[in-house]
Amino acid sequence: MSVPANVPILTSEAMRAAEAACAASGVSLSELMDRAGAAIADIAWRMAAGSPILILCGPGNNGGDGYVAARLLAERGAEVRVAALADPATELARAARALWTGAVEPLDRDLAPAALIVDALFGVGLSRPLPYELIENLQSLAGRRVLAVDVPSGVASDGVRDWSPPLPADVTVALGALKPAHVLLPTAPHCGQVLLARIGIDAGGTMRTLPSVSSTKPDVAAHKFSRGMVLVRAGPMPGAAGLASAAALRAGAGYVVLSGSDHAPFSAIIAEDGAGYADRLGDARIGAVIVGPGYPVSDALDDDVMAALDAGKPLVLDAAAIAAALPRLHQLDGAVPAILTPHEGEFARAFPGLSGSKIDRALAAAAFAQAVVVYKGADTIIAAPDGRVVAAWPGSPWLATAGTGDVLAGACGAMLARGGDAFDAAVAAVGWHIARAARIGPGLVADDLVADDLVRECND
Template sequence: MQRADQNALREGISLRSLVDEAGRAVAAEISSRFPNAKRVAVLVGPGNNGRDALVAARYLREEKRSADLFGTANRHDEIAPLQVFHGGKYDLVLDGLWGAGLSRDVEGDAEDVLRKAEDSGRPIVSIDIPSGVDGGNGQIRGYAPKVDLTVTFVRRKPGHCLLPGRDHCGTIVVAPIGLSETAMKEAAEPFEPVFANEPSLWLHHAATPLTAHHKYDRGHAVVFSGGMSRTGAARLAALSALRGGAGLVTVFSPASALLVNAQHLTGIMLKRCEDGDLDVLLEDKRLNAFVLGPGFGIGDRAKAMALTVLKAGRRLVLDADGLTSFRDHASRLFEAARQCSDSEPQLVLTPHDGEFARLFPDLAGDLRLSKVDRARHASRRSNAIVVLKGADTVIAAPDGRAAINATGTPWLATAGTGDVLAGLVAAQLAQKRPSFEAACLAVWMHGKAAEHFGPGLISEDLPHCLPAVHREIVSLAMDNAH
């Protein structure tokens, strides 16, 4: 954004004009959303956020609202010291102390006034990002209030989307301030792109199947089952792959689990797969996307089957036990992924934080890296799409692209939901979608399915919510076409 401001100056747009537009946008949002807030306390910082706050105060006063100024520096005769702020006498607090470029912890008088504002119970509106949230990684620098509304400009920052910062932002409004797309594009060129995982990112790859298509045109996904007492996870993944859009789904099962799996499977097919069977089964080229890990068991068998699938040039989602099996042999997995891939990664890794630390201990332990950075470095090292799971799941590709997801509910934190996600990713891979977009789409669908169900969700509920998600995607595609 600093580079974009500089580009705007070269285009003849003054910094004063940008600040005026920013302040006007903040005041307009307050007027629209909080019409009864007649007495506003404005917290004024020493940088550009403080300038925006002063302009917002001017526009609020033009609407016959009071706007008392409290600040960290006496840059304006009307600014009172932060120490004298008392939240109880105001209807709303406007936080203009620090923005996304914060480089130090919030402490001292600034922390005290933000705590008073939060404790007052009055609505808080933040300019750009709540003071104390690092715009680059979403971490809290010292202290940050949880606000009701954040008005940012031109683009969201990673700190708006990554936890814990996301939970502090409240409703986020992105306001234009007169920066041209050319200024933004030129400013962004030196940086690797970070996207919000939203339909605009993958919708052009999510076309619905035509009635003339054969089921094999939609791909044939395969899920490896564990032994007799560990079959449920594979069936969850298989059902979600079928509901997720794959034309056919087969469970590869050891002989000991065939009868157990057969008792529960109907539209999903079943084949025996012992150690010596996989090479023969892979002669069927229609089997094009595989899931290995859910309930499979940890050890050499998992490693051997994963490497065999990759050597055969098939797309593989490695999850759960499949990931942990390579704990001490990660380089073998990464080399296999490199050998089987040209420009399009064939391997998708779906770790939670614990599994990520087993494969990438140095990245997991580096506190200087944001979640986006960790996923990116891991993706490059493994030559795989990395889906680093959590409430703010990050999807990263070896070419540097990364996306931050925001769909879902806290009810997803329950056993088996990761197995469902693995099957959903395989469904998109089976349909020959590009690997990065396939993973992004699957993560979005997974979260949306949880939103459709609501409270009380367990993993078995998710596949049955997917038809509603497909309808939503169809509707979005139709609107986009028009």
């Protein structure tokens, strides 16, 4: 399972707008369909490697792409058959169907499979769940390699519904841009390896996949304070704040103070008792404050969060600190740069009653808080109040273990303390976190993410 790095993601509505803009600029929809069909034919040719191909065509333009691909594959000498669910219902699909000179078989329970199935039944136009009979007929084709056109049929491309496709794809060719369903659970695993065929659409937009991680070297004239100073506030479980402080150092902070704990994981971390917290909040060199790791709901947490908000420092708020800060953050209306890092349960508690896809909900939360929201999970979404979104699918499953969220909070603190944009900082931290987890793999515990042998390996 994979998606390309740093490519656009569009909802069906945005996709139709991009398609219309393309038409207005002189590229016809039929030209777009030809390009889509050519891209699919190319990948199908390589996947089939000489074995027979069966293309399943639906009534809309997704089916139209399938007819174009069938014609091009036949012209190249591939052994290709077409089965249709219904007659073409759009002008474009009718035109594409008319140019296919081979037979069209009915898509019923007697349909013979082929080594490669190309699924061109439904794309972004699917408006309701697939009929039961079709699901049954498709399931009888399972077990072959499947190439999905745009999205696996049955999936709601905007990620708002959790409909599963009867034919999960090994490869999905996204047309023009990725769709939310490619990067959100539960549909993303059904898309297999997602490839992007750009087909000439200007997908611009504000939503993208996670960019590749690039490690930035400190400036030649850097000193410990210029690289960013981070203050981590410990609660009753100081191990979590210790992990966050170690992660802040490993992620590039020049100086880390752990307030309220004497459990500093490294000698380079300055551990102080809690009494100095107010003074530290007044220290002009502090570039980011982290509150929340290992700090459950309590009056003390409320006090520490309010003190940090009043100090006006850029903030990373994790776990219970998110709900504690929310009313005040909302009032501050973006005056204090902040990154919130809720997992599913924390998100539901802090932002009840939101609807739509995980992207929609992350955006609504970011707009309410006027803060960057890192809505964690295997399909982490990073959303900014101005509408920018980065989707971090597929992450790393090895991160599903205690303490890794504390490490992410620490990395966010380090990136934020550099002084740049909070959204860019959150994106860099999520990328850093996933890249390190990928290097460790099986057996990962959160401490490994900040261990020095990993650093040596990363520097090799």
